[in-house]
Amino acid sequence: MSHVTSGTTTARTEPAVDADRALVMYSQMVQIRAFEDKVNDLYKRAIMPGLAHLYSGEEAVAVGVCQALRRDDLITSTHRGHGHCLAKGARPDLMFAELLGKEAGYCRGRGGSMHIADPDTGNLGANAIVGGGAGIATGAAFSAKALGNGRVAVCFFGEGALGQGLLSEVMNLAGLWSLPVVYVCENNLYNEYTHYTEATAGAILARPAAFGIRAEEVDGQDVRAVYAAAAELVARARSGGGPAFLLCHTYRHHGHHVGDINRAYYRPKEEEHTWTTSRDPIARLGAWLCEGGLATPASLDEIQARARAAIEEAAQFALDAPYPAAADVRDHVYA
Numbered sequence: 001m002s003h004v005t006s007g008t009t010t011a012r013t014e015p016a017v018d019a020d021r022a023l024v025m026y027s028q029m030v031q032i033r034a035f036e037d038k039v040n041d042l043y044k045r046a047i048m049p050g051l052a053h054l055y056s057g058e059e060a061v062a063v064g065v066c067q068a069l070r071r072d073d074l075i076t077s078t079h080r081g082h083g084h085c086l087a088k089g090a091r092p093d094l095m096f097a098e099l100l101g102k103e104a105g106y107c108r109g110r111g112g113s114m115h116i117a118d119p120d121t122g123n124l125g126a127n128a129i130v131g132g133g134a135g136i137a138t139g140a141a142f143s144a145k146a147l148g149n150g151r152v153a154v155c156f157f158g159e160g161a162l163g164q165g166l167l168s169e170v171m172n173l174a175g176l177w178s179l180p181v182v183y184v185c186e187n188n189l190y191n192e193y194t195h196y197t198e199a200t201a202g203a204i205l206a207r208p209a210a211f212g213i214r215a216e217e218v219d220g221q222d223v224r225a226v227y228a229a230a231a232e233l234v235a236r237a238r239s240g241g242g243p244a245f246l247l248c249h250t251y252r253h254h255g256h257h258v259g260d261i262n263r264a265y266y267r268p269k270e271e272e273h274t275w276t277t278s279r280d281p282i283a284r285l286g287a288w289l290c291e292g293g294l295a296t297p298a299s300l301d302e303i304q305a306r307a308r309a310a311i312e313e314a315a316q317f318a319l320d321a322p323y324p325a326a327a328d329v330r331d332h333v334y335a
């Protein structure tokens with residue numbers, strides 16, 4: 001990993017992550033993968049209404065960053081938000097209920113996949129508007145600083161949001177006022193069906209650097225590296241060191257959304273193959289755990305089986321849960 005501050009780049013050494021945390025991160029990534037597989041299954045069987053944007057392949061970003069946060073720290077999420085919500089501590093049963101439009105869901109079934117918010121875990125909400133979380137996260141950081149409560153806000157966004165003016169406006173303010181916010185850019189190479197190099201001018205890290213914001217990049221498929229980078233930037237923000245920008249290089253395994261099946265016209269099959277095999281974040285951490293004697297293939301299989309069983313149970317809860325009453329369906333909706 002390297003970081004760029006006022007034009008300088010520094011190498012970072014092997015990330016320090018203890019065994020317990022590595023196993024927790026493995027379990028969390030597996031939970032997210034199992035959740036997304038189940039969402040895809042529900043969509044393909046026409047049980048889930050609407051669409052969802054799956055996070056599979058990007059799990060190391062949400063998990064590595066959220067492991068560096070306190071429960072009362074705040075995040076904003078995106079249209080591809082299930083992983084952020086779960087990594088921050090959301091309950092899969094209530095998330096499935098939201099996706100299926102059930103009253104038990106996080107937003108009483110009125111929001112669906114792109115509108116999951118969970119104040120109890122500091123999740124200020126997913127957002128269907130690209131870049132929409134930037135102002136909210138920066139405002140939350142402003143509030144944390146004014147109140148002196150020591151909270152840090154993390155703004156997750158895809159690289160597509162780099163084209164949104166709001167992001168530049170709020171990075172300017174965060175830089176000026178030294179706000180405790182970390183902007184986490186998930187560069188999965190594509191904005192819908194367009195390669196990011198066709199939509200983003202210049203060097204990504206030059207943008208935060210222009211506002212005097214500490215800017216770093218990391219292999220987003222290596223959860224230990226993401227955690228190490230995030231832990232440092234979050235601690236720095238918490239102790240008054242100001243905002244930071246973490247660019248994570250990652251990849252989505254599935255299409256832009258669940259219905260995006262035929263992708264060969266915009267991204268090569270060989271590229272998909274490379275990222276889904278040798279660059280898979282779960283397989284990579286699993287290999288590291290086994291090489292270090294911290295796990296065995298059998299113990300990892302057991303974690304996977306347990307996660308899948310728990311996800312099945314959570315989905316069943318949501319399938320059995322009631323819809324909102326027809327008379328109340330317009331309540332709790334603000335537009």
Ligand SMILES: Cc1ncc(C[n+]2csc(CCOP(=O)(O)OP(=O)(O)O)c2C)c(N)n1
Nearest residue numbers: 080128129130158159160161188190191192
């Ligand atoms: C303001 C705005 N413009 C356009 C869209 C349509 N849209 C939805 S997702 C997306 C691409 C987002 O790409 P990126 O931010 O890189 O996130 P990714 O989907 O790759 O995770 C676009 C253009 C939108 N939701 N909001």
